[in-house]
Amino acid sequence: MENQKSGISIGKRKSGFLLFITSLLVLLFFILIFLSRNNHQFQDRIFKAALKQRVQLPRADLGGEKNLDIVFCGSGSPFPDPINKRGQPCLAVFAKNHFFLFDAGSNSAVKLAIYRLPLQKLSQVFFTHLHSDHFSGLGEVRLLTWLQGKKSALKVLGPNGTKRTVEAYKEAYFIDSTFRIAHHGADFLNPSGTTYQTQEIQFSKEEKSKIVFEDGPLKITAFLVDHSPITHAFGYRVDFGDRSLTISGDSIKHPNIIKFSKNADVLVHEALNPMMVKGLEKRFNEIGNKLAAKLMGDILDYHTSPLEAAETANEAKAELLVLTHIVPPLPNALVERIFLRKASKIRKKDTILAFDGLHLRLPLGKKTILKGDFRP
Ligand SMILES: [Zn+2]
Numbered sequence: 001m002e003n004q005k006s007g008i009s010i011g012k013r014k015s016g017f018l019l020f021i022t023s024l025l026v027l028l029f030f031i032l033i034f035l036s037r038n039n040h041q042f043q044d045r046i047f048k049a050a051l052k053q054r055v056q057l058p059r060a061d062l063g064g065e066k067n068l069d070i071v072f073c074g075s076g077s078p079f080p081d082p083i084n085k086r087g088q089p090c091l092a093v094f095a096k097n098h099f100f101l102f103d104a105g106s107n108s109a110v111k112l113a114i115y116r117l118p119l120q121k122l123s124q125v126f127f128t129h130l131h132s133d134h135f136s137g138l139g140e141v142r143l144l145t146w147l148q149g150k151k152s153a154l155k156v157l158g159p160n161g162t163k164r165t166v167e168a169y170k171e172a173y174f175i176d177s178t179f180r181i182a183h184h185g186a187d188f189l190n191p192s193g194t195t196y197q198t199q200e201i202q203f204s205k206e207e208k209s210k211i212v213f214e215d216g217p218l219k220i221t222a223f224l225v226d227h228s229p230i231t232h233a234f235g236y237r238v239d240f241g242d243r244s245l246t247i248s249g250d251s252i253k254h255p256n257i258i259k260f261s262k263n264a265d266v267l268v269h270e271a272l273n274p275m276m277v278k279g280l281e282k283r284f285n286e287i288g289n290k291l292a293a294k295l296m297g298d299i300l301d302y303h304t305s306p307l308e309a310a311e312t313a314n315e316a317k318a319e320l321l322v323l324t325h326i327v328p329p330l331p332n333a334l335v336e337r338i339f340l341r342k343a344s345k346i347r348k349k350d351t352i353l354a355f356d357g358l359h360l361r362l363p364l365g366k367k368t369i370l371k372g373d374f375r376p
């Protein structure tokens, strides 16, 4: 009896204590809300703490002699993606003291800044082809490299037509550049940082590939893919020592992609799910949007399905397949599973969907692929 009584009183004391702590926490919570809404000193302290956390120097540990680093700064397509926020194509690659960008769709510059990539070190931009979703962020990228201290022309390599496109960007930003130089001074904003150095990659009729960059153990090869009716569409392979990365660009399933991703550590391949796009086409027809329905029908013939991308990776014996340029946008995990349904059947593992902020590190002399997330 005694024991039972003391057991009950301990239980009562325990629940009383819990009630006291909970009430204290609730009270504290409301005090914090009150202070954050009304107390200027409190607000300023929060602001200072946030500044410290948000404003930091760009990352200095990417690339170098020991790593091939890859950062996805745009893993979507021209489709707006309000939920997963996959932006238009943009892939940052770091090796040695180089920082390369493969494509620069709209919003690339914002993503590069958010992930604290060292924009002033951007060496070259490579275009896969001249669909606007692959270059429409170029002006903003160049602007940010300049505002972060780049003092030389930005090199841009791409297919026929690149010069014309880049010249137009130069002209579009000319007045903006004069305003900024007048305001901040040429000592801080070197006018050379407003310029471009453009090179068009030409292929003879017999050529299917070409080395477009070489620096010791680092080599970049451009190869032809098929994105007809777009002429001159390229994929790229990056080799750095014993590590490698292949980028498909926009293309149908293509033997050159298989050839140039042979034993690659990472194959970054575009992917469009035909079943889903046909579903969109049907839906647009139902609601009477004939133009959107026509566009959906048309894009089916010049992209690669996730299944075909998985076949390519398997045939090439590529280690990790990363699907990017994802069409249509995927709002949740269920739709992601539908997107990958057929691919998963023939490639059980080592296939992932890219997301903006995904970081892959390939240390030289090892087999590992380290995955990280640069989203703040
Ligand atoms: Zn395209």
Ligand SMILES: [Zn+2]
Residues within 6 Å of the ligand: 077, 078, 089, 131, 133, 134, 250, 325
């Ligand atoms: Zn595209």
